[in-house]
Amino acid sequence: MSARDLFTFHNRHFRSGVGITAAILIVTAIAGFIVLPFAQPWVQFANVWDAICSAAGVPQRAANVAAPEQTRRLSEVVLTSHTLSRPSQEAIGRGATLAQRCAICHGPTGISRADSPNLAGQYAAVIYKELHDFRSGARTNAVMSPFAVNLTDQEIADLSNYYAYLPRLPAYHPTPQLPKPNIVIYGAPMRGIAPCGSCHGALDNKTGSPWLEGQSEAYMKAQLQAFASGERRNDISQQMRNIARAMTPQEIEQAAAYYASQPPDVVKAVD
Amino acid sequence: MLANRKLILAHFWLAFAVFGVALTLGAWQMFIRSPIGTWLSNPELYYRSLTAHGTVMGYVFPTLVAMAFGYAISESALEQRLVGVRWAWTGFWLIVIGSIMAVIPIALGRASVLYTFYPPLIGNVFYYLGVVLVVVGSWIWVALMSINLHVWRKAHPGAAVPLAMYANVAGSYLWAWTALGAALELLLQIIPVAAGLKATIDAGLARVFFSWTLHAIVYFWLMPTYIAYYTIVPRAIGGRVYSDSMARISFILFLVVAMPIGMHHTFGDPQVGAGFKFIHSAFTALVALPTLLTVFTICASVEIAARLRGGRGLFGWMRALPWDNPMMLALAFSFIMLGFGGAGGLINMSYQLDASIHNTQWITGHFHLIFGGAIVIMYFAIAYDLWPHLTGRELIDLRMIRTQLWLWFVGMMVTTFPWHWVGILGMPRRMAYFDFGDPAIAPQALSVTLSAIGGFILLTSGILFLVILARGMRTPQADAGPYRFALAVHQQATVPLALNTHALWVALMIALTLTNYGYPILTLALTEGTSVPAVFVGAQ
Numbered sequence: 011m012s013a014r015d016l017f018t019f020h021n022r023h024f025r026s027g028v029g030i031t032a033a034i035l036i037v038t039a040i041a042g043f044i045v046l047p048f049a050q051p052w053v054q055f056a057n058v059w060d061a062i063c064s065a066a067g068v069p070q071r072a073a074n075v076a077a078p079e080q081t082r083r084l085s086e087v088v089l090t091s092h093t094l095s096r097p098s099q100e101a102i103g104r105g106a107t108l109a110q111r112c113a114i115c116h117g118p119t120g121i122s123r124a125d126s127p128n129l130a131g132q133y134a135a136v137i138y139k140e141l142h143d144f145r146s147g148a149r150t151n152a153v154m155s156p157f158a159v160n161l162t163d164q165e166i167a168d169l170s171n172y173y174a175y176l177p178r179l180p181a182y183h184p185t186p187q188l189p190k191p192n193i194v195i196y197g198a199p200m201r202g203i204a205p206c207g208s209c210h211g212a213l214d215n216k217t218g219s220p221w222l223e224g225q226s227e228a229y230m231k232a233q234l235q236a237f238a239s240g241e242r243r244n245d246i247s248q249q250m251r252n253i254a255r256a257m258t259p260q261e262i263e264q265a266a267a268y269y270a271s272q273p274p275d276v277v278k279a280v281d
Numbered sequence: 282m283l284a285n286r287k288l289i290l291a292h293f294w295l296a297f298a299v300f301g302v303a304l305t306l307g308a309w310q311m312f313i314r315s316p317i318g319t320w321l322s323n324p325e326l327y328y329r330s331l332t333a334h335g336t337v338m339g340y341v342f343p344t345l346v347a348m349a350f351g352y353a354i355s356e357s358a359l360e361q362r363l364v365g366v367r368w369a370w371t372g373f374w375l376i377v378i379g380s381i382m383a384v385i386p387i388a389l390g391r392a393s394v395l396y397t398f399y400p401p402l403i404g405n406v407f408y409y410l411g412v413v414l415v416v417v418g419s420w421i422w423v424a425l426m427s428i429n430l431h432v433w434r435k436a437h438p439g440a441a442v443p444l445a446m447y448a449n450v451a452g453s454y455l456w457a458w459t460a461l462g463a464a465l466e467l468l469l470q471i472i473p474v475a476a477g478l479k480a481t482i483d484a485g486l487a488r489v490f491f492s493w494t495l496h497a498i499v500y501f502w503l504m505p506t507y508i509a510y511y512t513i514v515p516r517a518i519g520g521r522v523y524s525d526s527m528a529r530i531s532f533i534l535f536l537v538v539a540m541p542i543g544m545h546h547t548f549g550d551p552q553v554g555a556g557f558k559f560i561h562s563a564f565t566a567l568v569a570l571p572t573l574l575t576v577f578t579i580c581a582s583v584e585i586a587a588r589l590r591g592g593r594g595l596f597g598w599m600r601a602l603p604w605d606n607p608m609m610l611a612l613a614f615s616f617i618m619l620g621f622g623g624a625g626g627l628i629n630m631s632y633q634l635d636a637s638i639h640n641t642q643w644i645t646g647h648f649h650l651i652f653g654g655a656i657v658i659m660y661f662a663i664a665y666d667l668w669p670h671l672t673g674r675e676l677i678d679l680r681m682i683r684t685q686l687w688l689w690f691v692g693m694m695v696t697t698f699p700w701h702w703v704g705i706l707g708m709p710r711r712m713a714y715f716d717f718g719d720p721a722i723a724p725q726a727l728s729v730t731l732s733a734i735g736g737f738i739l740l741t742s743g744i745l746f747l748v749i750l751a752r753g754m755r756t757p758q759a760d761a762g763p764y765r766f767a768l769a770v771h772q773q774a775t776v777p778l779a780l781n782t783h784a785l786w787v788a789l790m791i792a793l794t795l796t797n798y799g800y801p802i803l804t805l806a807l808t809e810g811t812s813v814p815a816v817f818v819g820a821q
């Protein structure tokens with residue numbers, strides 16, 4: 011007994027094994043690559059080769075189909091968990107100088123007195139992304155956008171590093187701490203809402219997600235509503251819009267009130 | 282003749298020990314997300330547990346059982362001392378080290394990526410390295426099975442390879458080839474990112490590699506069970522295998538068609554062409570064939586046993602079966618669960634029907650029924666059957682064994698039937714929490730509670746199983762005689778070359794893998810700009 015007796019068409023098992031396998035493969039290939047593509051009346055193919063390429067998944071640009079018009083700019087920022095992870099002292103110093111013009115709204119210590127977001131100790135990647143989005147127009151705000159349009163890449167990085175470096179101070183008007191509402195603890199799995207803490211700290215931190223403790227209640231509520239209505243859309247892959255849309259108005263209020271009442275020193279020291 | 286009992290026992294004990302731990306985690310998961318559990322407000326703990334449960338139940342436990350059984354088959358069916366015992370121990374220790382290496386980051390919450398890895402999610406590098414070590418350890422076993430068969434062939438030129446060994450080696454080859462997909466995913470894609478050498482990963486390509494492993498691994502899990510159907514059950518109940526050739530053809534079919542079908546796990550993935558999805562779907566339909574052949578052959582073999590015991594009538598023979606024999610009981614339970622599970626599998630298999638149960642609790646219900654039920658209950662049976670030969674002591678308490686099997690069967694029914702049901706109602710899988718106060722899912726509370734109760738029945742059965750085996754190490758010594766496998770009705774001295782060797786079928790397996798995976802993998806690998814930033818577990 012040897013391979014030569016087996017791998018030959020004189021061997022009936024070889025004949026039938028290879029024959030049946032090849033036959034099935036050919037029949038399924040013809041069905042999958044030619045018959046079925048043409049059986050879809052809503053797809054047009056130029057010729058058989060076109061159909062085969064499509065069924066094989068050859069990457070191709072659809073020739074004469076215009077890309078859907080983008081009415082608004084989307085965020086173009088690419089973040090990794092290493093973005094701005096090791097700032098230099100000079101970068102922080104340059105950021106401090108630049109930050110003087112932000113202080114009027116965001117406070118001289120990075121704590122706002124005007125329902126603007128607190129920036130002290132916020133993750134660098136978060137500030138970096140928002141400034142880029144304001145500059146590109148992916149996010150707009152009558153007050154903020156003009157400040158951002160003229161910033162250079164370097165300035166954005168410096169500002170982000172500076173604010174990330176500031177200590178996390180308590181909010182300007184601390185309120186008594188509220189208990190966690192259900193939407194924060196559990197999310198709502200049946201509506202596709204993960205617990206807030208699975209991205210915004212507490213459970214886990216996902217790159218680009220801010221921590222929220224001690225932010226202004228009015229600000230957070232407005233942002234959630236803007237995400238829900240689609241007015242704000244700089245969240246990558248609609249991560250936040252999908253969640254905000256599925257939240258009830260009540261849950262939005264509860265979540266905003268809860269986070270506003272938390273002192274920022276509960277934020278996990280992960281960085 | 283089982284010369285290396287210590288080696289085999291070590292594999293079995295490690296398998297069943299980790300099984301006990303993972304089973305406890307499973308019961309806890311079921312409980313904690315049911316209405317009777319009080320939620321611990323931290324989904325991360327759930328996913329740690331789920332990663333450990335899936336990794337152990339999917340990779341470590343069945344691999345060790347297949348290895349232990351494989352060594353036992355090699356020694357007893359070939360009547361030849363195991364060649365390469367040192368290597369076998371090396372493989373064992375690699376698995377021990379790999380498991381420890383993987384479990385530490387899981388316990389620390391650094392690798393909550395689930396056993397399917399979920400790129401671009403990236404966990405601690407030691408988790409993946411641990412999994413790789415487990416696979417490498419099992420590859421040593423593959424090589425040893427092949428070498429032992431080769432040595433035997435040299436000594437017995439032209440003789441028919443015993444069915445148990447033929448099937449065992451077929452299973453080992455299938456494993457060697459199918460594990461390669463996940464190994465490539467880990468070594469080429471995930472580990473470089475986890476080790477900090479790269480920051481982006483091609484998640485689509487990674488999913489295709491994983492699908493290479495994910496289907497045929499199921500048949501690797503199933504191999505010991507099918508080998509037991511054919512070569513242990515008929516002997517244990519006093520019958521004969523209806524057809525030796527049919528058995529060989531079934532294992533050959535698994536070898537050839539289990540591989541080129543994995544893309545039925547990527548039906549929802551945009552990076553795979555529809556034509557390839559269709560081919561994989563069509564080949565998936567073929568894989569039902571060896572199971573149907575097996576069900577037929579085993580039923581016929583069991584009928585032979587019944588008629589030899591004086592059973593008569595069209596169905597009356599069933600009463601003549603030795604129902605107090607644990608092996609008979611295990612087989613019957615296994616077949617019932619295989620029947621229900623197989624019916625469910627037909628739904629998963631078809632592109633359109635699958636859409637309605639994709640990623641729901643139906644899927645978890647389904648594979649617990651088939652894998653945890655039909656397959657694992659035969660692992661129990663294999664252990665019971667081999668134990669006296671391994672320990673040189675008798676398993677005395679047959680009633681306790683029957684109770685254990687009954688509990689497993691009933692537990693599996695109570696757990697998985699409601700589990701399927703809530704899946705049909707749309708409950709998603711891999712969720713740490715459900716708010717049963719929400720009117721949308723309040724009606725599912727009862728079903729999920731039933732599943733949780735079933736989980737505790739299973740846990741009880743699992744504990745009983747370990748107790749029986751542990752007590753079996755203490756009973757008085759008794760010589761069980763040589764370990765034998767079932768004979769066929771027509772025991773042939775020679776078998777056609779193709780049914781006595783694996784080369785042709787391995788060649789077809791590789792050829793079909795190339796035709797069905799080659800193009801999608803190549804295009805994905807060569808297309809620029811398909812990588813996305815990795816998301817690190819626990820990193821900001």
Ligand code: HEM
Binds near residue numbers: 310338645696711735
């Ligand atoms: C006490 C008995 C068991 C219970 C209650 C149980 C429960 C569970 C639960 C709740 C999940 C997670 C489902 C989800 O969140 O989507 C799960 C996953 C899983 N179980 Fe079990 N299980 C048990 C036994 C087994 C057995 C015996 C096996 C196989 C030998 C097994 C293999 C798996 C696998 C492979 C997963 C997938 C993990 C994943 O989705 O990442 N389980 N089990």
Ligand SMILES: [Cu+2]
Binds near residue numbers: 496497543545546
């Ligand atoms: Cu599959």
